Amino acid sequence: MGAGLGGSWADGSTRSAIEDFVGRVTARGPDFVEPADRVAVFDNDGTLWCEKPMPIQLDFTIRRLAEMAAADPELQQTQPWQAAHEHDLTWLGAAMVKHYHGDDADLKLLMGAITRAFDEVSVEDYDARVTAFFDGADHPTLGRPYRGCGYAPMVELLRYLEANEFTTYLASGGDRDFMRPIAGQLYGVPPERIIGSALGLTYRAEEGRTELLYKAAMDFFDDGPEKPVRIWSRIGRRPILSVGNSNGDLPMLAFSGLPDRPSLRVLILHDDADREFDYVAGAEQALEEARANNWTVVSMKNDWTSVFSPAVT
Amino acid sequence: MGAGLGGSWADGSTRSAIEDFVGRVTARGPDFVEPADRVAVFDNDGTLWCEKPMPIQLDFTIRRLAEMAAADPELQQTQPWQAAHEHDLTWLGAAMVKHYHGDDADLKLLMGAITRAFDEVSVEDYDARVTAFFDGADHPTLGRPYRGCGYAPMVELLRYLEANEFTTYLASGGDRDFMRPIAGQLYGVPPERIIGSALGLTYRAEEGRTELLYKAAMDFFDDGPEKPVRIWSRIGRRPILSVGNSNGDLPMLAFSGLPDRPSLRVLILHDDADREFDYVAGAEQALEEARANNWTVVSMKNDWTSVFSPAVT
Known part of the structure; x- marks a missing residue:
């Protein structure tokens, strides 16, 4: 050893x-x-x-949902795209907290949106998106x-x-x-x-x-x-x-x-x-x-x- | 190099x-x-x-199907257990040949049986069964x-x-x-x-x-x-x-x-x-x-x- x-x-x-x-x-x-x-x-x-305050992947996905909502007014009225579009982190954070307490309703909405967020994106394009995200994104409270x-x-x-x-x-x-x-x-x-x-x-x-x-x-x-x-x-x-x-x-x-x-x-x-x-x-x-x-x-x-x-x- | x-x-x-x-x-x-x-x-x-003449795994599975048929008379009248029980390799070989020619009916019967063959067996027990098979089984025609x-x-x-x-x-x-x-x-x-x-x-x-x-x-x-x-x-x-x-x-x-x-x-x-x-x-x-x-x-x-x-x- x-x-x-x-x-x-x-x-x-x-x-x-x-x-x-x-x-x-x-x-x-x-x-x-x-x-x-x-x-x-x-x-x-x-x-x-x-x-x-939320999983890093969730931040990545929220940005993608906001991008989708920006291109589609109907999504701007639909959760969780609406929350992403309005930068309403309270709704999103609450969905995770509810999940930990056994209430999965909002998490299911969110998961449904997550599964739609990269429909038809190739594995190589996704890799590039993830890499770009980590090149620029900061933690919301830790200052890093x-x-x-x-x-x-x-x-x-x-x-x-x-x-x-x-x-x-x-x-x-x-x-x-x-x-x-x-x-x-x-x-x-x-x-x-x-x-x-x-x-x-x-x-x-x-x-x-x-x-x-x-x-x-x-x-x-x-x-x-x-x-x-x-x-x-x-x-x-x-x-x-x-x-x-x-x-x-x-x-x-x-x-x-x-x-x-x-x-x-x-x-x-x-x-x-x-x-x-x-x-x-x-x-x-x-x-x-x-x-x-x-x-x-x-x-x-x-x-x-x-x-x-x-x-x- | x-x-x-x-x-x-x-x-x-x-x-x-x-x-x-x-x-x-x-x-x-x-x-x-x-x-x-x-x-x-x-x-x-x-x-x-x-x-x-057939995939090695098929031989392994046929032996398992024969073992199941030996313990269950009803399976002895049902394909593909019947073929396994009677050592009727013609039926089984033909299923693979038909598959290569686009006719999947018998292969589906066989796959259905394969999926039932190890129901509720643990991964460790399966490992032991595979190891025992290779300790004893010979190729049917190559003499090895x-x-x-x-x-x-x-x-x-x-x-x-x-x-x-x-x-x-x-x-x-x-x-x-x-x-x-x-x-x-x-x-x-x-x-x-x-x-x-x-x-x-x-x-x-x-x-x-x-x-x-x-x-x-x-x-x-x-x-x-x-x-x-x-x-x-x-x-x-x-x-x-x-x-x-x-x-x-x-x-x-x-x-x-x-x-x-x-x-x-x-x-x-x-x-x-x-x-x-x-x-x-x-x-x-x-x-x-x-x-x-x-x-x-x-x-x-x-x-x-x-x-x-x-x-x-």
């Missing part, structure tokens, strides 16, 4: 739990795991980057670009695991193809290791040109019990380490391990109003399970000496 | 076409491609291993175990590409989870680089135990226009090299490349009745496209000095 975790992790039991686990599975001994089976999966929103909203300790953890011959994956409820163009710069994780939700795709070949175009329909929403399904589909192995921050990550965390093999489950607790945000809404069950099963809970406030990575340029 | 292709490739224009392409994309120059973008995809049945039915020149090609910093993937119409347990031994390709058809999966957590169970329904059939969709979903990049052998590989081959980037499309031609099989059924359009677009056609008879790898033990 090489050096330990980087300097943005404070000394203490959390850092030790991670380093001890990695030490055990990499040292020849009863807990040794072959490098090929050292699979680590990471949720994204609230785990690798900031998800408040979205490119600077990744958590420095988590990037250090990714590198630390890879240095110990783990293979790292994102396993997010967010759109797979929204994360792919930026995950290399922010996290050093390439497109083939990004698992996430997906719109359906259609193949079209015309005049010697081949394209993949998004449909106006989700293929699947990669959250809750769908996460283990998508992890298996993509990797074909059970993870031995997983990191999440919300109730939707519970099945992924539970699936990450077998009774006869060591595993580490980690939950990120947002308890740092000064440097980031302080909230447990949407994570109540996850925290309960973490305590009941002795999973590792990361306090942003106490376990991280710094929170954000410098913005990638 | 290191050494060229291995000794099971005969000297000639086919071998040169492959080596020239790899030389161009790896040498700093106008056709240079970054290692991360050197993605190569391979069909499996008829491209990496023998698919005659199925483990010895991979093509030696293709395994050499995989290693040659990887030595030149390509990342190789299987992209097969066959079942993803049928290939995963054996592809490491046969081809040196790990589970996370196996793309293929898939049954739906259900996540179940009970008494602290988590499982993924197959549904009695396909999630998708990874053939024809679905191949580019699944390649994108898994990799998030367009391949620059693809190898197939049938009409169902055409969209994958067409999708593998962009106008401004070098690409190599390869078609395996089964023209070797002495050492393997001689057939073009199911590959007519593919051969036509290959000739029209100057793709590389591999003659098994002329371009390969040997056909089969030694059986893995």
